[in-house]
């Protein structure tokens with residue numbers, strides 16, 4: 001049997017033939033980064049390789065780094081490995097890493113989103129199936145209960161909720177992580193319904209998206225807000241745990257919601273004390289995970305982070321060889337302030 005192209009080391013997932021790591025969680029010489037979320041892209045590596053489309057958001061998050069940007073499908077040779085990056089459909093610049101050594105191909109998909117309903121995320125290129133011998137997959141939503149509704153229905157809901165709140169003179173707060181989900185919400189919402197405010201930290205990430213040609217509506221950082229009464233009728237997109245909305249409650253009634261795949265869990269909205277929960281995820285749902293495995297046409301699957309057990313069982317039932325990598329990815333709990341979802 002051919003040697004494994006990627007192994008787990010204390011620093012992260014390592015390709016011995018190419019002497020590089022993919023999304024390492026400790027400092028290394030050469031890191032190939034799938035995307036700019038905090039659990040995959042960390043500071044302190046000597047050299048970074050990432051999709052050219054994602055370099056702007058990577059720099060917005062990590063500051064000055066030594067990074068080489070690759071076009072989609074462009075091949076580089078690292079040691080004995082040929083490496084290329086392919087769209088993962090998760091956030092701007094999110095990549096699957098294709099590694100080829102002696103005719104054997106592994107794909108590390110990082111975080112990805114593939115919709116079996118044909119829904120697309122307007123902030124990034126759609127997931128591209130890449131044939132391989134071994135497919136390394138996440139399993140953030142690796143349970144059969146996760147089946148995303150159509151984006152159009154989710155945004156209809158969100159627009160209707162905002163409009164009703166605005167008619168009552170209230171503010172509408174959508175909880176969304178600063179990188180990825182915030183821009184997905186902004187790109188999908190009916191922006192003509194009223195002014196839109198975002199967390200000041202999200203403005204830099206919005207700017208990195210606009211610089212890549214992603215169309216987002218006009219937004220204002222809420223640091224510019226002189227009087228919270230200006231929020232009556234406004235939409236506010238804020239990361240979980242942002243404290244400003246609490247200070248506004250005296251001046252304006254703030255209706256709170258959250259946009260996340262976790263909102264599909266029974267009772268999640270009530271536990272979080274939210275007015276609304278919108279099921280909007282940038283990860284594959286259960287049918288999406290299985291579709292991605294099928295599209296890879298692989299003989300072997302390795303599951304990294306999330307609900308591994310159910311996915312391992314489902315993949316094994318397909319007759320494929322399946323194992324897991326224990327990683328430091330996705331360590332945020334549902335509904336908490338992690339930056340990774």
Ligand SMILES: [Zn+2]
Nearest residue numbers: 111329330340
């Ligand atoms: Zn992740």
Ligand SMILES: [Zn+2]
Nearest residue numbers: 037111340341
């Ligand atoms: Zn991610």
